[in-house]
Structure formats: structure tokens, C-alpha cells
Amino acid sequence: MSYRLDLTVIEQHDHQSRFALTLHNLTDRPLDGWALHFTFGRWISADTLTVGSLEQVGSYCILKPDADAVLAPNSHFYTEFNVGTSPFTLFDDGLLDAFISTAAQDSFITPLPVEVTTINLHAANSERFNTPLPAAKAINLIPEPQTLQRLEGYFRLTQHTAITQAHEAAAGSCRWLQQELQTLLHEPLPVRDKGNITFQHCAQMTEGAYHLLIEQEHIWLQAGSEAGFAHAVSTLLQLIPVKPSHQAQAAYALPMVEVQDAPHYGYRGFMLDCARHFHGIERVKFLLDQLARYKFNTFHWHLTDDEGWRVEIDAYPELTRIGAWRGPNEAIVPQFTTISQRYGGFYTKQDIRDVIAYASDRGITVIPEIDIPGHCRAAIRSLPDLLVDPQDRSKYRSIQGYTDNILSPALKGTYTFLTNVLDEICELFPAPYVHIGADEVPAGVWTDSPACHALMEEHGYTDPKELQGHLLRFAEQHLASKGKTMMGWEEATDGDKVSKDTVIFSWRSEEAGQKCAQAGFNVVMQPAQYTYLDLAQGFSADEAGVDWAGKLPLDHVYSYRPLADLPQDDPAHQRIKGVQGALWCELVNNQSRFEYMLYPRLLAVAEIGWTAPENRSWPDFKARLNGQLTYLDKVGINYRRCE
Structure with missing residues (x-):
């Protein structure tokens, strides 16, 4: 060099x-x-x-x-x-x-x-943090089901196995199971009027619940909902051994079991940041395979930010022609890594439709995030004639170091932009929700703008924060007119303008989520201190990741119990709709690091969302995790070793 x-x-x-x-x-x-x-x-x-x-x-x-x-x-x-x-x-x-x-x-x-070169730190290096695992159990399901009964004997899964024609509620789960079994058996599994894997619709079963019975000659998957069938398939797939019992015949011996199960939380999400570093469709689909396997039901897709706009919008081709790329000779300057070349990418609408269909078969809803009014530098640089107010002299700097990344609530172009973008997003994504970000708007914004001052005077606002609420209320009402519910980070409540219909995601702390729930908002708990998987997994200097919210080893993730310090009769508990993990990707720019940051902590997040706190056990989880590692090895996942 x-x-x-x-x-x-x-x-x-x-x-x-x-x-x-x-x-x-x-x-x-x-x-x-x-x-x-x-x-x-x-x-x-x-x-x-x-x-x-x-x-x-x-x-x-x-x-x-x-x-x-x-x-x-x-x-x-x-x-x-x-x-x-x-x-x-x-x-x-x-x-x-x-x-x-x-x-x-x-x-x-x-x-x-x-x-x-590697930074020369002014501190001694700590020893690597390890999590010794006990011996694996005979059956190692994650998340832990409500009840699991081991029966005597095995079901032999072979090329001669067939699936009974499925009820329409099980159609997607049936396709998913067929795809997985074709990979194992090297040929497609037929669907017949009468097979030995049967999906049974039981209307009386609650949303997400399932019953799985594996007998010597038959497998029964019972549920009353599409979600329940997906969960039954995920459990069935985990019961298939990594290696066939008879290599030549590709026969797999599944233990005979009976499982009765249902989720603790209705919302079990994972958020992936594809704006800071772009993750291709195959990487996203492989992640969806793992999310479904461990019973997540929501994929929160962070598609726009200061560093990149990743979703095709017909009304504004500049958003992907300009906003999806950064580099030394681009309108958007380099960031993070790969800075000496043009870097980026975006998803076409057909890409997104493919991902939505793929996720749907696996029981996963895809929720898009279009971040406003902050984190908008890629959009503003792409559409300056529409989104820049030349009279605005406000001085601010966002936490990420930008002085030009906030939409103006006083520009007509802002509302034209939001209307057109949200219309296309609502049409593209069938999910009942759209996430609009709303986080990290810095102090100083809108304070030296004649147009913003006039808007405040018109509406009797006394604090510039109310302008954020003004803009978010417009987004909320527009989404509602399209049949969508708005979601946002906890700062969506700043300015006190959005209704209690907006679902809040708490990221800064557990206390912030509790405050929003007690104020009457439905809340998804995502405190960084427990759920941000971009945080380093140990205390040695060579651990990959960041530590602004502390270090996050596996045991600390697993220890999370939302609102555990709040009395159980407090109504705020009823406002907690679920939990969500996240991978922010400022430093995640390849498959190996992507997997290293996610696994095995993703499995701990899965159990937090699915299994009731009183049924969770750290020693038992470690044993079951040890049993899951053979699968992670088989599919080539670069997980962080526990010892």
C-alpha cells in the first residue's frame, strides 16, 4: 500500500x-x-x-x-x-x-x-466475553412452546411423503413447507387429495395459535388462522434433523411429538436498515427465512434515510437515480465504508412485491418505513427544487452530523412530496401500517425561517416542535384516508399533534415506552439497550459493533422483560403490543458481518416475543440454543461463537 x-x-x-x-x-x-x-x-x-x-x-x-x-x-x-x-x-x-x-x-x-490501520486505543483490551452452553436437549425448539409432549417413535420423511390439499388459510404455509422440503429431499413434494402431512383448519383456535401432532404415519398441523399455520410449519421445520437418518434415501426421522402453542405478544418484529448499507433481495429473503423459522411475524423495512433512498417511486425517479447512490463524484457524498467508489442500490417495485409475497407465505407482514421529517437528506439532495426553502437560515446539526436533512413544514413542496410518496407506498405495501420515523429532529431547526414563523403564527404555535407535530398530523390523516395506521418512533409524540391511533416504537429507553403507554398510545417495545443488534456483543476492543447504548451480550438480550418493574395490574401493560429487534447498518456492509451481528442474539429476541416471561429460562434457553447451532452451521450462518 x-x-x-x-x-x-x-x-x-x-x-x-x-x-x-x-x-x-x-x-x-x-x-x-x-x-x-x-x-x-x-x-x-x-x-x-x-x-x-x-x-x-x-x-x-x-x-x-x-x-x-x-x-x-x-x-x-x-x-x-x-x-x-x-x-x-x-x-x-x-x-x-x-x-x-x-x-x-x-x-x-x-x-x-x-x-x-486499527485505532490505537488509550486503554487495555478486555478479555473476550463468552457464554458457555450446556449440552443440547433431545428436542431444542426456539422459541419455547407452551406445551411439548414427546411421544414414542418417529415419522420418516422421504420422497414418498405427500401433503394433503390445504385449506385456503394454509395455502401460503403449504407453499413454504414445499419449498423447504424440496431443498431437503431434492425433489418437489406432491400435494394430493389425501397425503400424510395434513393442514387442518380449526376455526375456534385463536389468532396465531397452533397444534402440531407428529405420529408414526402422519403429521397434523392445526390452526384457525394463516399465522397459526405458519407457526406450525416453523415448529415442524425445527423438528427435522440436520442430517438424514438414511443418506441414500434422503430419509429424515422426525420425533413423534404433540405441541400446543400460542404467542405471548401479537407483534414480534425485526427491523432492518437498508438505507445506510444496501442489502440485496437474496439477503433479505434469507433473513425472512430465519425470521419465519423463529416465529417473528413482522419485517420492518427501513427504506429511506440521509444516506440513501431505496424504494422506487414513479412520481420522482430522481429519488433512486440520485438518492440511491453515494460516492466521491455523486450528489450524495460518501459515508461509512466503500467511500472511494460509487455505492448504493434500490429496490424496484417488482422486487418489493416479490419480497412481500415471499414474506406472506412465511406468515410475515412487511411494514415500510419512510423516515420524515428528519433523516431526509437523500430525498432533499435528489429534489432540491421541491424540498429546499432558500429563505430558511436556520442553523442545526443532527446527531449524525448533517445540517441539511430536515423537511420544512412550511413548504408546499413538502406536502406534495409526502402525498405522492405515501400514495405509492400505500398502494405497494398491503400491510395496514406505514412507519414514518419521526426521530432525531435536532434543536435549532425551523427557528430562522420566515415561512415557518408565519406558519406558527397562523396556527398559534409557540414552540418549533409543534411544527413537527403539524407535519406528522398531516401524514397521519393522509395515511388514514388510505386505510393505513401510522407508526413512528417515540418522537412522533413531540409537538402533541398526532392522535392515539398512531402506534409508537420506543427506542431510547424502557422508560420512554412506559411513558407513551401510560399516555394512551399503543407501543412496540424496542429499547436499544436490549434489542439493537448493532451493539457490540462483548467487552473486548475487537468486538464488532457500536456501544452508544452499552454493550449487548446474549444474556442481556435474553433478560429483557418489557415493563417488568410495573405492577401487573397497571393498564399500561395492555398497551404493549409486542417487541422488536433491530439491525442498524452504518457498519454492516457484507453478509458475514450481517450474520455475525444477528446470530445467535436474534433467537433470544424471538423467545422474548413469543414465550411468556414465566415460561422462560436462561439455562434452558442456552441448552436449546446449543441444539440450534447445528442448523446454523448447516445453512452457513456466520454466528458469533458462544465459547
Whole structure:
């Protein structure tokens, strides 16, 4: 490598740290008129640089040396700066990516590659956190069912097995089972008038409940709903051994069991961020396979953010032509990783229809998230004529380091944009919900805008936060006119304008969710401290992930019990509709890391949502998890090893 970049911690305090940055020229040629481009997950105090000047947009930084500075061969450039941050504990806190440009490239940048070394932390490295697992049980279902009775004997699953023609409520589950069994048996399983796998519709069974009976000659899957049949299939699939009992005949010996089961929470979700890093359709479908296997019933698809717009909108082709891509020569500057090249992608409407159908067969509802009024930089950069108010002089900086990512509630174009986008989203997604984000609108926004001042005066608003409520109320009412219920992060309640029909997702803390539930909102609990799977899984510096909400090892995930400290007779419990895990993807840009962050913690989230707290046991879960690892190995999932 011709150039190397080092970052070293000089000193650390509770809320302020000082760093040294060194760029090495390892070539035999001088570097003239250069600029260093790098990404860093914290906001650098540019006025503290000892040498050079810095511009920063989000994580993307451009550092230029003093005028006419030349980096001689086999020499280095050195500067120091401050960051308002607590002490770093992870290598992932360091520089993410870098390249060099030269003055001759001002019109079109041709990046020169730079090797980024691991940050030199000003702290000792902790030992790796392990979770020793006891021996696996004979049957290892996750989530733990309400009742499981082991019977004597086995059912032999072979190419001669057939499925009885299914009730219409089981049609999707039947297709899913056929696909899974074809992979195992290497040929399609026939559907006949009379087979030895039978879906039985029992109208009296509650939503999501199922009964599974495996006998020596027959398998019965009983449910009263599409969801119940999907759950029965997920349990059946987990009972199929990883290896056939007779390799030549591809015969699998399933233990004879009787399972009676139903979910604890009606909503059991998982959110995937596809805006920060784009995840292709096959990756999404493989995730859906695992979500269904472990009885999640909702896929929350985070499709838009500052760093990328991922959903095709016919009314505004610019959103994907411009907003889906970032890079050194794009309208949207690079962020996070892969910064030296054009990076991005988006889902066509047909892609999304395929995912929705695929998820539906597996009992999963797909809920889109179109984030407003914050996290809108990709949209604003794509449609400046529609979404930029040139008279707005407000000064703000979002937590991610953007000064231009908030929609204006006083622009007519904002409402035109929302109407057209939400109309297409409502038509595309059959789910009864649309998530509109509403989080992380920074202080200072809309404070120096004549149009916003006029809007406040017109409606008698006294706090700029009320403008957020004004805009969200418009979105809520428009979605309602399309037969949809609005969902939002807990900040959707800011400005006190949305109705109690809006479903709130609590992410900042358990207490925030409790407050919203006690205020009368239906709530999905998603506190980062227990459910954000982008958080590091241990305490050693080489653990992948972030730690702004703390470290999140497997046992801490499993320990979560929503509103456990609240008396059981408190009506707020009735407002808790379920739980949700999440994977934010600022640092997740490949399949290996994607899986490493998810597994095995995803299985713990699954049990939190499905199994009643009084029926959960950490030692028992660990044993069952050990039994599940053979499946994760078989399908090639790169999970974090427990020991």
C-alpha cells in the first residue's frame, strides 16, 4: 500500500477526547495539492486541528493541509484534534475508510487508496466475553412452546411423503413447507387429495395459535388462522434433523411429538436498515427465512434515510437515480465504508412485491418505513427544487452530523412530496401500517425561517416542535384516508399533534415506552439497550459493533422483560403490543458481518416475543440454543461463537 493512515488516542475524559491522526506517504514520490478523505463516526471539532482544515458532512471528512504543503516521499503528515465523545472502547470506533485526492482532480475525483490501520486505543483490551452452553436437549425448539409432549417413535420423511390439499388459510404455509422440503429431499413434494402431512383448519383456535401432532404415519398441523399455520410449519421445520437418518434415501426421522402453542405478544418484529448499507433481495429473503423459522411475524423495512433512498417511486425517479447512490463524484457524498467508489442500490417495485409475497407465505407482514421529517437528506439532495426553502437560515446539526436533512413544514413542496410518496407506498405495501420515523429532529431547526414563523403564527404555535407535530398530523390523516395506521418512533409524540391511533416504537429507553403507554398510545417495545443488534456483543476492543447504548451480550438480550418493574395490574401493560429487534447498518456492509451481528442474539429476541416471561429460562434457553447451532452451521450462518 502506498499510503497509510493511523489514528491514536492521546487522552480521554468523560465527554471529550483528543486524537492524533498521521498520514504516511510510503511512495518514492512527493504528494502535492492533496486532500485526505476519510470517514469517522464522531463529529470532529474542526477548530481544534493543530494543522490543516476540515470539512465534515455526516461521517465524511475532507482534511486539507496548510496551503502549498507537500507530503514528501517516505514522510508523514501529523495533526491533532478534539472530539466531544466518551472514551472509545472498540476498534470499530476508529476510522472507517479513506482515500486521497489531488488538486488536479477537483472536477472529477480519482481516489488514491489508503490503508487504514486499527485505532490505537488509550486503554487495555478486555478479555473476550463468552457464554458457555450446556449440552443440547433431545428436542431444542426456539422459541419455547407452551406445551411439548414427546411421544414414542418417529415419522420418516422421504420422497414418498405427500401433503394433503390445504385449506385456503394454509395455502401460503403449504407453499413454504414445499419449498423447504424440496431443498431437503431434492425433489418437489406432491400435494394430493389425501397425503400424510395434513393442514387442518380449526376455526375456534385463536389468532396465531397452533397444534402440531407428529405420529408414526402422519403429521397434523392445526390452526384457525394463516399465522397459526405458519407457526406450525416453523415448529415442524425445527423438528427435522440436520442430517438424514438414511443418506441414500434422503430419509429424515422426525420425533413423534404433540405441541400446543400460542404467542405471548401479537407483534414480534425485526427491523432492518437498508438505507445506510444496501442489502440485496437474496439477503433479505434469507433473513425472512430465519425470521419465519423463529416465529417473528413482522419485517420492518427501513427504506429511506440521509444516506440513501431505496424504494422506487414513479412520481420522482430522481429519488433512486440520485438518492440511491453515494460516492466521491455523486450528489450524495460518501459515508461509512466503500467511500472511494460509487455505492448504493434500490429496490424496484417488482422486487418489493416479490419480497412481500415471499414474506406472506412465511406468515410475515412487511411494514415500510419512510423516515420524515428528519433523516431526509437523500430525498432533499435528489429534489432540491421541491424540498429546499432558500429563505430558511436556520442553523442545526443532527446527531449524525448533517445540517441539511430536515423537511420544512412550511413548504408546499413538502406536502406534495409526502402525498405522492405515501400514495405509492400505500398502494405497494398491503400491510395496514406505514412507519414514518419521526426521530432525531435536532434543536435549532425551523427557528430562522420566515415561512415557518408565519406558519406558527397562523396556527398559534409557540414552540418549533409543534411544527413537527403539524407535519406528522398531516401524514397521519393522509395515511388514514388510505386505510393505513401510522407508526413512528417515540418522537412522533413531540409537538402533541398526532392522535392515539398512531402506534409508537420506543427506542431510547424502557422508560420512554412506559411513558407513551401510560399516555394512551399503543407501543412496540424496542429499547436499544436490549434489542439493537448493532451493539457490540462483548467487552473486548475487537468486538464488532457500536456501544452508544452499552454493550449487548446474549444474556442481556435474553433478560429483557418489557415493563417488568410495573405492577401487573397497571393498564399500561395492555398497551404493549409486542417487541422488536433491530439491525442498524452504518457498519454492516457484507453478509458475514450481517450474520455475525444477528446470530445467535436474534433467537433470544424471538423467545422474548413469543414465550411468556414465566415460561422462560436462561439455562434452558442456552441448552436449546446449543441444539440450534447445528442448523446454523448447516445453512452457513456466520454466528458469533458462544465459547
